Amino acid sequence: MPFHHDVDSLSAGMSDLALLDFLTSPDLPVAKHGIKRRDAELDPLMLAAVYSSGPQVTRNHYAHDFFPAVGDPQAEGAYDWTKWQPENSKTVDSQRRPRLKYVSRQEPRSQRLRKQGLEVAHEKVRCMARTRVPTPHGPVFLHLYHNNRDNKEHLAIVVDPAQFEANSPNHAPAIRSRSLDAVWNENETEMDRITRGAYVGRLSSTSQHASSPSPPSSQSHPPTRSLPNNIPSPLIRLHSECFTGETIGSMRCDCGEQLDEAIRQISQPITLPALSPSSLTPTTTIPGRGAVIYLRQEGRGIGLLSKIRAYNLQDMGHDTVTANLMLGHKADERGYEVAAAILRDLGLGGKEGGESVRVLTNNPDKMDALKKEGIRVVERVPMVPRSWQCRQHDVVGNEQGEGKSGEARKAGATMIGGGSVYGEDLDKYLRTKVLRMGHMLPLVGGSEENDL
Numbered sequence: 001m002p003f004h005h006d007v008d009s010l011s012a013g014m015s016d017l018a019l020l021d022f023l024t025s026p027d028l029p030v031a032k033h034g035i036k037r038r039d040a041e042l043d044p045l046m047l048a049a050v051y052s053s054g055p056q057v058t059r060n061h062y063a064h065d066f067f068p069a070v071g072d073p074q075a076e077g078a079y080d081w082t083k084w085q086p087e088n089s090k091t092v093d094s095q096r097r098p099r100l101k102y103v104s105r106q107e108p109r110s111q112r113l114r115k116q117g118l119e120v121a122h123e124k125v126r127c128m129a130r131t132r133v134p135t136p137h138g139p140v141f142l143h144l145y146h147n148n149r150d151n152k153e154h155l156a157i158v159v160d161p162a163q164f165e166a167n168s169p170n171h172a173p174a175i176r177s178r179s180l181d182a183v184w185n186e187n188e189t190e191m192d193r194i195t196r197g198a199y200v201g202r203l204s205s206t207s208q209h210a211s212s213p214s215p216p217s218s219q220s221h222p223p224t225r226s227l228p229n230n231i232p233s234p235l236i237r238l239h240s241e242c243f244t245g246e247t248i249g250s251m252r253c254d255c256g257e258q259l260d261e262a263i264r265q266i267s268q269p270i271t272l273p274a275l276s277p278s279s280l281t282p283t284t285t286i287p288g289r290g291a292v293i294y295l296r297q298e299g300r301g302i303g304l305l306s307k308i309r310a311y312n313l314q315d316m317g318h319d320t321v322t323a324n325l326m327l328g329h330k331a332d333e334r335g336y337e338v339a340a341a342i343l344r345d346l347g348l349g350g351k352e353g354g355e356s357v358r359v360l361t362n363n364p365d366k367m368d369a370l371k372k373e374g375i376r377v378v379e380r381v382p383m384v385p386r387s388w389q390c391r392q393h394d395v396v397g398n399e400q401g402e403g404k405s406g407e408a409r410k411a412g413a414t415m416i417g418g419g420s421v422y423g424e425d426l427d428k429y430l431r432t433k434v435l436r437m438g439h440m441l442p443l444v445g446g447s448e449e450n451d452l
């Protein structure tokens with residue numbers, strides 16, 4: 001904000017000063033529940049300096065480079081000042097208004113902190129709502145999460161039907177979200193809590209019981225030591241969104257089938273072995289327990305737009321890995337930090353308490369990521385594609401639902417793509433996962449690399 005000394009701009013100068021005065025006055029109204037700014041209070045000298053210096057560079061931008069990329073986003077160097085040539089500007093349509101571009105020389109904050117040896121704080125998640133959803137495999141609780149890392153709404157599909165039975169014996173701890181059960185503010189009514197899903201048992205017009213939050217002193221879930229040791233760890237899957245496979249039944253991949261299969265397997269009743277061979281207690285069966293963490297990272301994290309383009313490259317003969325690389329992406333751009341935070345919130349696999357988990361996957365990256373996040377995994381459970389299971393058993397199913405693949409097709413009755421997926425595209429896709437991405441799955445029906 002410049003300070004004017006000439007007579008012509010006196011009035012403008014006065015109003016600038018009045019504005020400056022207002023902005024920096026101690027009585028500046030502060031939003032009641034506003035989040036505190038991380039930077040220092042407004043500094044009048046800094047404001048004046050910023051206003052009078054050409055490009056709008058503030059102290060928050062000191063590590064970025066500004067340069068006139070002359071409004072041509074196609075020009076080489078438009079986003080990279082090291083490549084920018086002044087001649088580029090001559091070719092630009094003079095009608096278009098030049099825009100200021102900048103590139104950052106800074107790495108993302110998380111990487112800078114890691115380099116300095118500083119631990120990056122865990123991702124924070126909060127379950128915003130939870131509800132009952134009946135599925136062909138039984139009822140599940142759908143949880144919707146917000147987080148501080150991206151602005152996507154990740155989901156957790158929790159299978160724990162024992163929670164519906166108010167009077168059932170408590171064989172295993174309920175899989176519940178700690179952030180959902182917490183009291184969010186003192187004005188929250190019991191009805192607010194119930195409406196967002198913080199209730200126990202099954203809701204009905206006559207039964208509505210809000211859950212009680214865990215005592216604030218213990219920030220963790222109860223330790224596993226208190227559990228009977230014949231209960232297997234809950235089965236979980238980290239599943240990445242796939243619009244094509246799950247919504248329109250694409251047979252290029254087995255994502256829809258995997259989602260259905262994961263919910264089916266987790267929902268299978270568990271027969272508990274007797275605590276000791278000499279035990280007189282009869283074996284008990286308890287309902288299945290676990291969760292699918294559904295992550296909004298479409299196309300292995302490259303997004304639907306790039307995935308659609310990648311499919312065209314795949315039709316031209318490239319495999320999924322090469323197609324991603326040709327588009328300037330990595331073979332796999334997914335991250336599992338938010339998933340780990342959701343698991344911890346549900347009391348699954350966390351270091352500070354709760355239960356260890358079994359993981360449904362063939363993907364070594366997921367196992368490594370969970371280990372890095374400190375999630376306690378006791379077992380990896382393979383996911384064998386249904387079409388490969390059928391071939392392994394040499395049983396051919398038919399549309400009427402006979403045979404193994406018929407059974408599988410019935411399993412996903414209400415989910416497009418949830419049945420058994422098969423075909424040439426899928427075989428190629430699956431073999432690429434095994435041969436190029438190290439998936440831990442025995443190949444079925446031709447393992448030659450040139451089959452890809």
Ligand SMILES: Nc1nc2c(ncn2[C@@H]2O[C@H](COP(=O)(O)OP(=O)(O)OP(=O)(O)O)[C@@H](O)[C@H]2O)c(=O)[nH]1
Pocket residue numbers: 238239240241242243252253255258297298299300301302307310320324360361362363366383433439
């Ligand atoms: N880029 C790309 N992504 C794909 C393609 N087909 C499926 N996907 C995405 O891949 C993700 C599923 O990943 P997969 O590698 O099949 O399975 P995974 O979940 O890593 O491994 P598992 O746990 O063993 O099933 C979803 O986000 C899909 O959208 C493809 O051809 N190209």
